[in-house]
Amino acid sequence: MNTPVSAVDRKHTTETLEGAVIRFCGDSGDGMQLTGGEFTTTSAVFGNDVATFPDFPAEIRAPAGTLPGVSGFQVNFASTDISTPGDKVDVLVAMNPAGLKTNLADLKAGGILIVNEDAFNNNNLKKAGYARNxxxxxxxxxYKLYKIPISRLCEESLAETGMGAKAIGRAKNMYTLGVVYWLFDRSLEPTIKHLTDLFTKKKNQPEVADLNIRALKAGYYMGETAEMFQSRYIVPKAKLAPGKYRQISGNEATALGLIAGARLAKKTLTYAGYPITPASDILHFLSAYKNYHVKTLQMEDEIAAVCAAIGASYTGDIAVTGSSGPGIALKGEGIGLAVMTELPIVIVNVQRGGPSTGLPTKTEQADLLQAVYGRNSECPCIVIAARSPGDCFDAAVEAIRLATKYMTPVMLLTDGYIANGAEPWLLPKMSQLKPIEIQHPTAFNAHSDEAEGEGNNVYWPYLRNENLARPWAIPGTPKLEHRVGGLEKAQNTGNVSYDPMNHQRMVxxxxxxxxKVVQDIPPTEIQGEKSGDVLLIGWGGTYGSIHAATERLLNRGHKVGTVHLRYINPLPPDLGEIIRRFKTVVVPELNKGQLIRIIRDRFLVDARGINKVQGKPFLISELVAQIEAMLPQPRVERAAR
Amino acid sequence: MTQIELPKYSAKDFATDQEVRWCPGCGDYAILAAVRKVLPDLNHRKENYVFVSGIGCSSRFPYYMGTYGVHGIHGRAPAIATGIKSANPNLDVWLVTGDGDGLSIGGNHLIHMLRRNVNIKVLLFNNRIYGLTKGQYSPTSLTGHRTKSTPLGSIDHPIHPISFALGVEATFVARCTDVNKGGLNVLPDVLKAAADHRGSAFVEIYQDCNVFNHQAFFYATEKDTARETTVLLEHGKPLIFGANRDKGIRFNSTRLEVVSLENVKEDDLLFHDETDPALAFLLSRMHHTQGLPEPVGVFYRVNKPCYEDMLTEQIEKSIAQRGEGDLEKLLNSGSTWTVSE
Known part of the structure; x- marks a missing residue:
């Protein structure tokens, strides 16, 4: 919280803030994800820029009250342009001692701390490892500590509903949300509408909707009437680019992008998947859109999912499979088959912490080398990455465009952080998106000397066009019967070939x-200086942190430029020239150094890495500190000397 | 509706210009010839056939068929075929696999394709050996089988392909042999029956690998023995076998036994009912080494909704209920807000 502007109302001081970061935390059964999500929607609809970071355990319900069972949701909302959920939190809401213990370190000194006093009993204190309360x-x-007996107050305010103690206990998150809404002067309407839609309309439980709405209002009125808070805070609307917005998570944007891509190609979308955290939501979203001619196949395993996609692609659908790292490992041989048969499929990898099962609900960017190299033999894939939740839409459309244009698999990398995180998304207009041109041949395309007569008399499945793509004739087309498969094929005819020179040629x-994809890559945008001391090269979900860190470094007078890559294989054709304009190249990644290897390999540049594998995104401050340590003294300071 | 007349096909139309490269004398040749010969009689359009396979000797099959085809990766043909059939339910999808490809590395996929009842015809060439990798034991090799990888004999218990298919809810389960010199050549009839079945059809074909496991099924295919070691299953008919059709199968409390028709009337024999899964399972356990003939023909055949039909139905129903999906509307769904200039 910064730039406070004091004003006075009847009972409370009102401070206007540029932005604030709130984190809700509690037991994984306390409904913190819903609470955070509601605060985010309300703020977004109000007109703030928002960025979120849901952080939850891998266990559905770890033992109540314990440290591993803590679930958190952080939201940054502001009147200015923001790109991350924020490094430190201004307001921490802790529903129990375990939540307080695991999250307190991130609360700013002087920050607001709201706790459910009732949960700080001996049992819970012991489970959280507190010797004293x-x-x-x-x-x-x-900290500005507000001890509120949330459980008791919520119970008292709902006693007259006659609902059971369990149901009432579960409504305490809405009570808490009401308090925070009051504190930040938010409207209750969006949440009331959502609770009504969810419980009354969808689940036919109007009594549950009523209970939660009562709790929400009770919390709000508590804030207003109990003279507990000295001040309220106002975060004005942000000046976003004009247009229509909605809040969107990365996985939802990926799903919508896949539907849009298929629409632009005038084709049916087949999505074959297997449940895996954090990619399952893509399957869930798409399964709900059957009236968009979307076919979703929940297959028996990851291998079956990629193979079903290959089958659907051979048959002429826009075929997609999605997973996370361990599932992508299983799909490796199948992806090789798609490379060999030159069939377009899109593979979405929502990366998570690894190796093996690793940290399923946490984020990481450590599957880049797997995407580029992780198959047997010479098996190149197009690899692109999405940078933010909303960007997943554009990246998904681009993946379909490239796969079908070049008749080859495209790996789309997202990660748990942008998949689950949300941001305001400026809605694209379908009419402004470029159609995807696909032609399935219906006639012979070559002349075989063995056949009689003039003109084309055979179909050659490996006769290539100017993009080196092969034609995509589909089953059901008379006379174009042909076979594809994993064995090496002769260029043009597509017959099985063991000829050494043919193999060299096909590889x-x-x-x-x-x-060839370099011809589709637009000129690389550089944030900040176009030449200078340090070039930051980022990719994927670290965009927000790197972008914000760059702003800060520029404000401090550093000669820093940043490029954030969408295209990883192949790399943008102008990247080498950009690299040469800077003294040092720094590659921040949430891994042990993967893009950096490709950059070093490709450009023979002594790039330096900033690497983190903690299952969490970069903090802006840690990036700034590490980059500054590599930089000469800022110009402004030098000038002052 | 005017019916577009089908071209009159012959076996030659289903051949390719590619040289068939199985070992001379391999049982696969007979199966290939039978399939090429049966397809023209089925009155389906040639361009609608897709042959899908995995890896192994049998899996080279698609390259020798003049139809659309995918030679996939080891064991995964059922998944590829499911993708094909889901994307275009009008296609006639056939799957060619072997005992290793289909029951070892690809066992999982075969389970799920069969239980989903995707309308795909599965031809499982069972030769009880890995041929393409030159002679290791397979999941159908008999216990004690000495091979390159089991010099002291296999210690695995073999899988019974028919029992397997019944267990995973296949709606059509049949068996035949690559050749039959005893006059019981049911291969063409079984292929036709499989093609006519609406749903997953599983056909086990005893196939001779004359290089690595020669004569494994000679008891069931040779002139002298075939009629004594196999029995043809016909729905509603008693189980009678033998060169002179003088023997039958009878229930004796819970067991099956061979009886002579000299002593037992036909009416007292076991009558085949291809809709009875318990009977089908019992029949699938008959083995000539126990003195019982091994059934050929259709063990089990029932109707169930097909996967791809239900997939299409759900989409059509969803469109009928919610209207044709409007993407602009979808993008604009949820809580939206407008930022003005």
Whole structure:
């Protein structure tokens, strides 16, 4: 929270803030994800820029009250342009001691700390490892502590509903949300509407909707009437680019992008998947859109999913499979078959912490080398990455466009952070998106000397066009019967071939085809300086952090430029020239250094890495600190000397 | 509706210009010839056939068929075929696999394709050996089988393909042999019956690998023995076998036994009912080494809704209920807000 502008109303001071970061935390059964999501929607609809970071355990319900069972949701909302959920939090809402213990370190000194006092009983304190009650021992004196007996107050305010104690207990998250809504002067309407839609309309439980709405209002009125808070806070609307917005998560944007891509190609979308965190939501979203001619196949395993996609692609559908790292590993051989048969499929990898099962609900960017190299033999794939939740839409459309244009698999990398995180998304207009041209041949395309007569008399499945793509004749087309498969094929005829020189030629062609994609890559945008001391090269979900860090470095007078890559294989054709304009190249990644290897390999540049594998996104401050350590003294300071 | 007349096909129309490269004498040749010969009689358009396979000797099959085809990766043909049939339910999808491809590495996919009842015809060439990799034991090899990888004999218990298919809810289960020199050549009839079945059809074909497991099924295919070691299953008819059709199968409390028709009337024999899964399972356990003939023909045949039909139905129903999906509307769904200039 910064730039406070004081004003006075009847009972409370009102401060206007540029932005604030709130984190709700509690037991995984406390409904913190819903609470955070509601606050985000309300703020977005109000007109703030928002960025979120849901953080939850892999266990559905770890033992109540324990440290591993803590679930959190962080939202940054502001009147200015923001790109991350924020490094430190201004307001921490802790529903129990375990939540307080695991999250307190991220609360700013002087920050607001709201706790459910009722949950700080001996049992919960013990489970969280507190020897003494932190609410009483003075250890929280650096924060603005608000001890609210949320459980009791919520219970009292709902007693007249006659609902059971369990149902009432579950409504305490809405009570808490009401308090925070009051504190930040938010409207209750969006949440009331959502609760009504969810419980009354969808689940036919009007009594549950009523209970939650009562709790929400009770919390709000508590804030207003109990003279607990000295001040309220106002975060004005942000000046976003004009247009219509909605809040969107990365997985939902990916799903919509896939539907849009298929629409632009005037084709049916087949999505074959297997449940895996954090990619399952793509399957869930798409399964709900059957009236868009979307076929979703929940297959028996990851291998079956990629193979079903290959089958659907051979048959002429826009075919997509999605997973996360361990599932992508299983799909490797199938992806190789798609490379060999030169069939267009899109593989979405929502990356998570690894290796093996790793940290399923946490984020990481450590599957880049798997995407580029992780198959047997010379098996190139087009690899692109999405940078933010909304960007997943554009990236998904682009993946379909490239796959069908070049007749080859495209790997689309997202990650748990942007997949689950949400941001305001400026709605695209379908009419402004470029159609995807696909032609399935219906006639012979070559002349075979063995056949009699003039003119074309055969169909050659590996006769290539100017993009080196092969034609895509589909079953059901008379006379174009042909076979594809994993064995090496002769260029043009597509017959099985063990000829050494043909193999060399086909390996070269498959590589050259992927490299052709450079003709589709727009000129690389550089944020900040176009030449200078440090070039930051990022990719994927770290965009927000790197972008914000770059702003800060520029404000401090550093000669820093940043490029954020959409295209990883192949790399943008102008990247080498950009690299040469900077003294140092720095590659921040949430892995042990993967893009950096490709950059070093490709451009023979002594790039330096900033690497983190903690299952969490970069903090802006840690990026700034590490980059500054690599930089000469800022110009402004030098000038002052 | 005017019916577009089908071209009159012959076996030659289903051949390719590619040289068939199975070992001379391989049982696969007979199966290939039978399939090429049966397809013209089915009155389906040639361009609608797709042959899909995995890896193994049998899986080269698509390259020798003048139809659309996908030679996939080891064991995964059922998944590829499911993708094809889901994308275009009008296609006639046939799947060619072997005991290793279909029951070992691809066992999982075969389970799920069969249980979903995707309308695909599965031809499983069972030769009880890995041929393409030159002679290791397979999941159908008999216990004790000495091979390159089991010099002291296999210690695995073999899988019974028919029992397997019944267990995973296949709606059509049949068996035949690659050749039959005893006059019981049911291969063409079984292929036709499989083609006519609406749903997953599973056909086990005893096939001779004359290089690595020669004569594994000679008892069931040779002139002297075939009629004694196999029995043809016909729906509603008693189980009678033998060169002179003088023997039958009878229930004796819970067991099956061979009886002579000299002593037992036909009416007292076991009558085949291809809709009875318990009977089909019992029949699938008959083995000539136990003195029982091995059934050929259709063990089990029932009707169930097909996967791809239900997939299409759900889409059509969804469109009928919610209207043709309007993407502009979808993008604009949820809580939206407008930022003005």
């Amino acid at each position: 932190p609410l009483d021992d003075g250890s929280l004196k650096d 070269d062609l498959r590589q050259a085809k992927v490299e």
